[in-house]
Structure formats: C-alpha cells, structure tokens
Amino acid sequence: MSICVLKRAATAASTLFLICSVACPTASAAEDSTALTNAHIAKRLDPTDFRSRIEFRNRLQEPQSGGIRNISFARLEYAFSKQWLVRVETPVMVYDAEQPGSVTQGGMGDLLVRANVRLLRTEHVALVAGAEFLLDTASDRALGSGHHSGGPIAFLSIESHDLHTTFFPLVQHIESFAGDSTRREVNYTLTRLFALTRWPERLYTGTELSVYYDHERDQEGATLELEVGRFVTPHIAVWTRPGIGNWGDRIPQVFNWDLEFGLRYLFD
Numbered sequence: 001m002s003i004c005v006l007k008r009a010a011t012a013a014s015t016l017f018l019i020c021s022v023a024c025p026t027a028s029a030a031e032d033s034t035a036l037t038n039a040h041i042a043k044r045l046d047p048t049d050f051r052s053r054i055e056f057r058n059r060l061q062e063p064q065s066g067g068i069r070n071i072s073f074a075r076l077e078y079a080f081s082k083q084w085l086v087r088v089e090t091p092v093m094v095y096d097a098e099q100p101g102s103v104t105q106g107g108m109g110d111l112l113v114r115a116n117v118r119l120l121r122t123e124h125v126a127l128v129a130g131a132e133f134l135l136d137t138a139s140d141r142a143l144g145s146g147h148h149s150g151g152p153i154a155f156l157s158i159e160s161h162d163l164h165t166t167f168f169p170l171v172q173h174i175e176s177f178a179g180d181s182t183r184r185e186v187n188y189t190l191t192r193l194f195a196l197t198r199w200p201e202r203l204y205t206g207t208e209l210s211v212y213y214d215h216e217r218d219q220e221g222a223t224l225e226l227e228v229g230r231f232v233t234p235h236i237a238v239w240t241r242p243g244i245g246n247w248g249d250r251i252p253q254v255f256n257w258d259l260e261f262g263l264r265y266l267f268d
Contacts, residue, residue, distance in 0.1 A: 041198050041231060044266055046166060048118055048126035048157040050079040057262040061255045064245065067097040071109065082121075087114040093143045107139030114153070126157040132172065134186075136179050145252075147179030149186040168194040187215040188253060202231040206241075212253045221248015223255065229262075237264045 043049050055075040062068055075089040091109035096102070116130035132153050138144025155170035169192070176186035194208040206227035213220050224246055229239030243258040 040234070041202065041204055044231075044234075044237075045196055045204065046126070046157050047155070047168065048121070048128045050082050050085040050116070050118060051077075052079045052267040053077050053264060054267075055262060055264045057260055059258060059260045061258045063252070063255050064248075064250050065252075066099070067095060067102075069093055069095040083118050085116045085118075087116070088112070093138075095142050097142070105140045105142045107143055109138050110144040111135045111137040116153075124159045127154070128156075129154040132174070134174070145176070145179070145186050146183030147176035147186050149174050149176040149179075151175050155192075163197070164199075165195055165197045168192075168196070170194070185216050188251075189213045189215070190253070204229050204231075208243075210253075212248065212251055214248075214251050214253075217251065219248060219251055221251040221254035222246040223253075223258070225258065225260075235266050237266075238262065239264075 044051070054077075055073070057073040057075070059071045059073070060068070061071070070093070072092045073089055075087065077085055077087045079085045089112040091112075092107070093109045094104060094106040096104045112132065112134055114130055114132040116128050118126065118128050120127040130153050131150060133148070133150035134145070136144060136146060136148050138146075151173040153170070153172040155168055158167040158169070160167065170190070172190045172192075174186060174188055174190070190210060190212050192208065192210045194206060196204060196206045198204050204227075206225075206229070208225045208227070209222065210225075211220065211222045222245070223243055225241050225243030227239055227241040229237055231237045239260075239262050241258075241260040241262070243255070243260070245254045245256050248254040
C-alpha cells in the first residue's frame with residue numbers, strides 16, 4: 001500500500017519540476033520588465049507583507065505513530081488590503097498505517113482557515129496577529145483529529161540587511177472546542193523560528209525550528225526543516241523542504257521525517 005503513496009509523491013514532484021522547466025525560459029524576459037532583486041524576494045516571501053497568492057504543496061511523511069502518509073495541500077491567501085488577509089487551506093491525504101489488517105485511507109483532511117491583521121510595520125520590523133481554526137472535515141477517522149480546534153497566532157518579521165536574512169519568530173496556541181468526545185482533545189502551544197536567507201540568481205534558503213508543547217500529554221517535541229527555493233519568474237517560486245523530528249515521543253505534530261515540494265504563484 002505504501003508503494004502507492006510513494007508513487008503519488010513522485011508524480012507530484014515530477015509535475016512540479018516539469019512546470020519549473022517550462023517556466024524557466026521565460027524568466028529572463030520577465031526580468032527585463034521587473035528586476036527580481038534580493039529586496040524584491042524579501043518582500044515577496046515576507047508573510048507580513050500581505051499579498052494574494054496560491055500555493056500547491058505535497059508532503060510525504062512518516063508520523064511517529066507509524067506508517068506513512070502523503071498530504072497534498074491547496075492554499076489560497078486573499079489580501080483584502082495591506083492590513084487584512086484570509087488564508088484557506090484544503091488538505092487531501094492518503095495514509096497507510098503499514099500494520100497487519102490495516103487498509104489505506106484516503107480523502108479530505110481537516111480544513112484550515114486563518115484571519116490575519118497587520119498591527120505594525122516599520123523599515124525593519126513588522127507584527128501580525130490573528131486567529132487560526134482547524135475544522136473537523138476529515139473524510140475518515142485516520143485523516144483528522146476528530147475535533148474543531150483553533151486559537152490565537154502572532155508573528156514578527158525582523159529584517160537583517162547585513163545578513164541578507166529575515167527572521168520570523170511565531171507563537172501560536174491551538175485548542176479543541178467541539179467534536180468527537182471519544183477522541184483525545186487537541187491542546188498545544190507552538191513556538192517557531194524561521195530564518196530566510198536570500199542568495200544570487202533568485203535563490204533562497206530557509207531554516208525552520210518548531211517546538212511544540214502538548215498540554216494534553218504534558219510533553220514537548222520539535223521538528224527541524226530546511227528549505228531551498230527559487231523564483232522562476234517574479235510571480236512563480238518553487239521549493240523543496242526536507243525535515244526531521246528532533247525530539248518528542250508520540251506527539252501528533254512531530255513527525256519522524258518529512259519531504260515537501262511546493263509551487264507558489266503571487267498575483268501582484
């Protein structure tokens with residue numbers, strides 16, 4: 001069953017790089033009209049600089065609970081203004097527990113909705129706050145938490161011109177408020193630091209450390225992910241992101257390993 005999942009991931013990755021190879025010849029022409037400098041890349045990748053975009057991501061993971069899962073995300077971010085933004089993310093998942101007698105499950109995961117407001121913007125620092133909700137829309141028990149959950153989120157953008165790097169510290173709390181009473185409650189706090197560094201030739205790299213504290217289990221866990229991406233045109237970027245779980249036993253948010261491919265389109 002897991003071979004089927006791997007084939008889906010390989011197909012998604014191949015499609016992504018095919019799109020990239022087709023788009024690459026047009027990059028030089030696009031640069032004639034819009035020079036894509038490090039400053040442009042910093043602004044386009046800064047989540048505190050609200051702009052409408054769509055993203056498609058494919059993640060292959062080994063969860064700590066065992067088995068293997070493949071998640072395809074479609075994300076839409078709509079900026080009503082430079083102060084207000086809404087995100088909607090729909091995951092489609094295939095999960096194989098890789099246990100005797102288990103059946104591969106596939107279908108819709110939990111729908112994510114987030115609303116952000118930008119509270120502060122200076123030359124070097126920006127502050128965003130908002131609320132995020134995960135709705136119990138999973139088509140199968142194994143594909144979701146079984147609860148509606150949500151909570152506040154806040155993050156900063158701190159620019160270091162000397163290092164060609166932008167730092168994004170984030171704090172978020174998620175807690176379940178309705179759903180299946182037979183399922184374990186969702187209650188965790190996330191602290192995260194993402195550092196994005198810009199390189200020549202429209203390349204960028206990112207390092208993301210996420211630390212989770214699960215209040216329900218009274219346990220802590222962390223993941224480390226590394227990202228390498230490139231702007232193919234001023235509007236299109238592609239990336240790959242491998243990750244590993246650092247510590248934390250049986251916390252749902254912490255995986256053993258993870259591999260993501262993504263494609264982003266910015267509308268402005």
